[in-house]
Amino acid sequence: MQIEKMQVDEQIGEIGRILTDQEKKKGIVIHALQQIQADIGYLPEDAVRELSRHLNLSMSEIYSVASFYKMFYFNPRGKKIVKVCLGTACYVRGSKKVLDSLENAFDIKSGETTEDLAMTLETVGCVGCCGLAPVTTINDEVAGEIIGSRKLEGLIRSVRED
Ligand code: FES
Structure with a gap:
């Protein structure tokens, strides 16, 4: 999974001009987490760590976003x-x-x-x-x-x- 700066700007659109890089990154965390969950079925720690590295956000910043929403799962789910x-x-x-x-x-x-x-x-x-x-x-x-x-x-x- 590669999340490049270009993709961040594409996700945010026009509003990106008034946001800091850090705010832009936070803005796409939800989208990135949704994508990981769609691919894997839940949010494994390794994938969250990789996302953290790519976005240069701490694991706790990402988990604080993810745990706010009921739609994210941190353990494998059943068939x-x-x-x-x-x-x-x-x-x-x-x-x-x-x-x-x-x-x-x-x-x-x-x-x-x-x-x-x-x-x-x-x-x-x-x-x-x-x-x-x-x-x-x-x-x-x-x-x-x-x-x-x-x-x-x-x-x-x-x-x-x-
Ligand atoms: S209370 Fe509405 S479907 Fe169960």
Whole structure:
């Protein structure tokens, strides 16, 4: 990954004339981090160190930007990203039970990834389809009305499927 001064100026555009070099570099950190994450799937320390060298910014400056945004991940994520909605509509219809069942079935807690990197389990506020509560998404595909043990087992099975 090469981030040259030319690219920095291109990213910033006209406003670049009133910014210092340091401010320009900070301005493209987010874009560079997004690119790294798109390529690798998360932000490995080595890649952040390389970016730090290229932009002549400290690691802590880069991490302070990255950790501000929820979209950046610092550990490898699973092939399947399973999100259990804990928004009000889903919560009152039993999404906590769905979360507990997934945590037990895969022996991980919310926010963790299975050792084989098959699945990452997360929670989310509301995914916008409260009428299907309780809702879970698997790689952004909605699985709704996860009520009762049969539906729960089906959800767990579909997460386990390749
Ligand atoms: S609260 Fe779960 S989809 Fe809205």
